[in-house]
Amino acid sequence: MTYHHGDLRRALLAQTASAIAEDGVARLSMRALAKRAGVSNAAPTYHFGDKAGLLTALAAEGFDLLAEAMADAGDGQGHVARGVAYVEFALRCPSHFTVMFQPRLLHDDDPELVAARQRAWGALSVGVDEVRSGPDADFGVASWSLVHGYATLVLSGAIEPDDALRQARAVAAHLVSEADGRT
Amino acid sequence: MTYHHGDLRRALLAQTASAIAEDGVARLSMRALAKRAGVSNAAPTYHFGDKAGLLTALAAEGFDLLAEAMADAGDGQGHVARGVAYVEFALRCPSHFTVMFQPRLLHDDDPELVAARQRAWGALSVGVDEVRSGPDADFGVASWSLVHGYATLVLSGAIEPDDALRQARAVAAHLVSEADGRT
DNA sequence: GAGCAAACTTTTCATTGACAAGATACTCTC
DNA sequence: GAGAGTATCTTGTCAATGAAAAGTTTGCTC
Incomplete structure (x- = not known):
């Protein structure tokens, strides 16, 4: 020791x-x-x-945690549950989440980071591919934007939620009703 | 000189x-x-x-620019146009936008900052109040989350759009169709 | 033209990230 | 079980940085 x-x-x-x-x-x-x-x-x-290396390692860890969270929420659950899981992860690991989306702080081409990010993106897009049935090629982007935006706004203090997860559910519900409406 | x-x-x-x-x-x-x-x-x-003071001034300027952009897009235009204007502002003034949502970098209680932010929030919520007709109290948050998330993801490099504004329109369109479906 | 305040400079100091060189503990081989 | 080699950590140093103190110049006012 x-x-x-x-x-x-x-x-x-x-x-x-x-x-x-x-x-x-x-x-x-x-x-x-x-x-x-x-x-x-x-x-x-x-x-x-160096410092960027430290943050890179933290970001890579974050991407793996996110991939894990998405995988856990994805088995049989609906699209809303995945969105809520995304928000829940962001609120549970705010430091990871923050660093993950600030490439300027990182060694953005670090192999482990790239690999972890790839895994997370994969885990994300699986859920989207399930739902996206029509010609709406931007639905995946919209889903991601919605949950990512909500998480970001809460973390930045722009939104002060009474109950973040309840609100996350309500917000994410807009996605499903939208998807259902389109099908 | x-x-x-x-x-x-x-x-x-x-x-x-x-x-x-x-x-x-x-x-x-x-x-x-x-x-x-x-x-x-x-x-x-x-x-x-100090440095935080500099960034505070930049953020305050950003909130004023945002308020202005929202006001310009709000006269008679639809809800989608406001969302697109939000994204357009973020892409046009990425530095302002970035700093505005990182209170840790700022003197968050600076009077001018608080005032400018207040104006921007006001300009934002006006549009939401117009649309929100039903009992869906979270629709405003969802709208904001959607456009904010898209802007953030593009700025962070997570999404590499072919044509950001076209995609922004498509993404924002999810809002209106949702709102219409509910009314 | 004398005073005075605003705008800017020079100097200084503690903190920081990064690096080089050295010290210590673990491990592996024979 | 002893020595060699390597991984892990320390000490010392350097340039850059943010912040503050004290001084200097400019423009305004009376």
């Missing part, structure tokens, strides 16, 4: 997530992070190369 | 917007900004107090 932490990489990722949740990405400090984890200031750099 | 710039504040805001559009908010440097504007490194601080 002195020199070899055991699983410092994982610990740093967890600390990063909570630090971002508290103070935002902008105020994330590698040195403060290292101090919080009880290691020297160069330890994070060893594991992640 | 030597000591008194004339309109340095405005010039700095413009430079900030283009700098963010190029490299992202994270890599925005007050000193580099000052150098680009041809002034000393403390000049921006004089006008805006």
Whole structure:
């Protein structure tokens, strides 16, 4: 426990997530992070190369979590349930979610990131392909936009929901009624 | 032109917007900004107090521009046109739009910011109140989420649209058809 | 033209990210 | 079980940055 932490990489990722949740990405400090984890200031750099590398790893983890969440919600459940699961993930892992959609903060061509993102996109589009039956090629984009927008607005504080998940359900319901209406 | 710039504040805001559009908010440097504007490194601080103050001013400007855009699109036009105008604004002023929804970067209680935001919210909700006729209290949130999400996804690079505005129209159309179906 | 406030500069300081070089602990082989 | 090699972490250093203090110039007013 002195020199070899055991699983410092994982610990740093967890600390990063909570630090971002508290103070935002902008105020994330590698040195403060290292101090919080009880290691020297160069330890994070060893594991992640640089700050962008750290955030890249967090984003990749986020994409995997999202893919997992979508897969769990996708078995037999409806389109609404998937949308709600998307929002639920964003609210449960706000730091991951935030970083995932800010490529400027990341090494955007990192192989692991690209792979994880690919998996998440796959898990997303499966549900869309199920529903999209007509000539409406933009329905998938609209669905994604709806849930992504709601999550983003809540996380940014623009919307202060009484009960976020109830509202998410109500919002996502607009998708299904739309799809049903079109079929 | 030597000591008194004339309109340095405005010039700095413009430079900030283009700098963010190029490299992202994270890599925005007050000193580099000052150098680009041809002034000393403390000049921006004089006008805006600190970095958050600079971004606060940019966000406030953004909210005013958004309010203006919504007002222009709102006269007699339909709900779809307003949604498209929202997206169009986001794509036209990506730096403003990005900063507006990251309160962590701002002095969130700044009076001018609060006022400008209030105006923008007002301009937004007017259109919603027109359409919302039934008991669907969440329709406004859904509308906002849809266009905000689409704009965000395009700006983050998650969606690479062939023609963003055409797609925005198609996406926004989901709103109206929904509203019509409910009435 | 003297005072005065606004606008900007120069200087300084603590913090930060990144890097280089060194120290320590684990592991594998023989 | 001992030595070699490697992964993991530390210490020290550097340039860049945001912020603040103190000084300088410009324009306005009376």
